[in-house]
Amino acid sequence: MDNLVWIFISALLVNNFVFFYFLGLCPFFGVSGKLETAFRLGVASTFVMLITALCTWFLNTYILLYAPYLRLISFIVVVASTVQLVEMIIKKFSPTLFRALGIYLPLITTNCAILGFAIFATNRGYGLVEGIIYALGAGGGFTLALILMAGLREENELSNVPNLMKGTAMSLIIAGILSLAFMGFSGLFSS
Amino acid sequence: MANAYDEFIKGIWKENPVFVQVLGMCPMLAVTNSAINAIAMGVATFFVLLGSSILVSLFKNLIPKQVRISSYIIIIATFVTVADYTLLALIPEVHKELGAFVPLIVVNCMILGRQEAFASKNSVGLAAADAVGTAIGFLFALFILGSVREILGNGSLFGISLFGPHFEPWVVMLLPPGGFIMLGLILLFFNWLTEKKESLIKNG
Numbered sequence: 001m002d003n004l005v006w007i008f009i010s011a012l013l014v015n016n017f018v019f020f021y022f023l024g025l026c027p028f029f030g031v032s033g034k035l036e037t038a039f040r041l042g043v044a045s046t047f048v049m050l051i052t053a054l055c056t057w058f059l060n061t062y063i064l065l066y067a068p069y070l071r072l073i074s075f076i077v078v079v080a081s082t083v084q085l086v087e088m089i090i091k092k093f094s095p096t097l098f099r100a101l102g103i104y105l106p107l108i109t110t111n112c113a114i115l116g117f118a119i120f121a122t123n124r125g126y127g128l129v130e131g132i133i134y135a136l137g138a139g140g141g142f143t144l145a146l147i148l149m150a151g152l153r154e155e156n157e158l159s160n161v162p163n164l165m166k167g168t169a170m171s172l173i174i175a176g177i178l179s180l181a182f183m184g185f186s187g188l189f190s191s
Numbered sequence: 192m193a194n195a196y197d198e199f200i201k202g203i204w205k206e207n208p209v210f211v212q213v214l215g216m217c218p219m220l221a222v223t224n225s226a227i228n229a230i231a232m233g234v235a236t237f238f239v240l241l242g243s244s245i246l247v248s249l250f251k252n253l254i255p256k257q258v259r260i261s262s263y264i265i266i267i268a269t270f271v272t273v274a275d276y277t278l279l280a281l282i283p284e285v286h287k288e289l290g291a292f293v294p295l296i297v298v299n300c301m302i303l304g305r306q307e308a309f310a311s312k313n314s315v316g317l318a319a320a321d322a323v324g325t326a327i328g329f330l331f332a333l334f335i336l337g338s339v340r341e342i343l344g345n346g347s348l349f350g351i352s353l354f355g356p357h358f359e360p361w362v363v364m365l366l367p368p369g370g371f372i373m374l375g376l377i378l379l380f381f382n383w384l385t386e387k388k389e390s391l392i393k394n395g
Binding site for chain 1: 290
């Protein structure tokens with residue numbers, strides 16, 4: 001039990017995917033303009049991570065034992081088809097949500113946080129339950145980072161920023177300061 | 192020939208994938224805590240980009256439009272697997288430090304971007320020239336960020352100490368926040384260069 005809590009907290013705060021591993025930076029900088037969309041993208045990514053966790057566990061246990069060199073190709077195919085599947089399910093059962101997510105849904109395929117999650121989970125040899133908990137933590141951490149960044153950027157819209165600093169340079173330095181703040185969590189599990 | 196040269200040169204400076212287009216940031220920031228890691232990553236990306244650009248360009252008339260993105264991704268994933276195993280065999284220490292970031296070259300948006308925007312529409316020669324230019328631009332950016340972070344954070348370059356024993360290392364530069372902030376500052380410098388050039392042109 002302790003182990004599962006550790007996995008969750010570690011993925012959520014200490015080793016946050018965005019601020020510690022630099023994963024999922026494209027959506028992190030691209031979609032963090034508005035709080036609303038940032039939150040929805042985070043939830044959709046978490047959902048894809050959960051399904052990916054199930055599929056990678058299945059692949060690792062039953063298939064990749066015999067053909068380890070196919071790992072990367074099979075993972076990327078799993079991620080791409082999961083995203084496609086999620087897209088179809090959401091479209092069928094909740095057209096409103098589908099419209100709200102718009103272009104961000106297919107773009108989850110090229111989100112390195114998802115593939116990174118699958119590779120990390122495999123490298124650490126997580127089982128089914130651990131994998132699912134890890135997916136929840138990692139997805140939650142990604143959502144948290146997106147929301148924090150979107151909130152800060154909404155505030156920044158109104159402030160007077162020097163011309164040279166506008167755009168990505170500004171966002172990168174904000175992200176650097178946030179990352180510095182998240183490093184404070186690394187003392188959480190020193191023992 | 193002049194045409195191929197243009198495609199080659201534009202990726203290095205005018206359309207540098209990192210400093211100008213801000214693509215491929217995930218591997219960029221994650222592996223640049225030392226110059227040698229940065230170069231290994233850059234060379235692996237070079238190989239993958241060149242190989243997949245040539246292949247995509249060769250097969251551009253055979254791949255149906257509807258499934259082109261998935262086909263590109265599978266081509267890229269194949270080359271990444273080759274690069275991953277090659278690095279593991281040749282330089283295991285560096286491969287260990289790069290860790291999961293070698294397989295993650297698959298989702299480097301810069302590579303998929305070049306296939307979709309360039310290789311799928313041009314001849315093999317042009318596609319190769321474009322790939323080499325873009326990859327060298329990426330390698331150049333990785334090397335700058337990696338060496339600046341290693342010099343400030345460790346006082347060394349390629350593991351060779353530069354400032355002697357009394358140097359107080361700026362450790363935060365090796366940690367994740369240093370990567371974000373240093374790339375922000377480098378982008379700031381590039382913005383400044385561009386603006387200065389524009390004002391020079393405007394004032395004659």
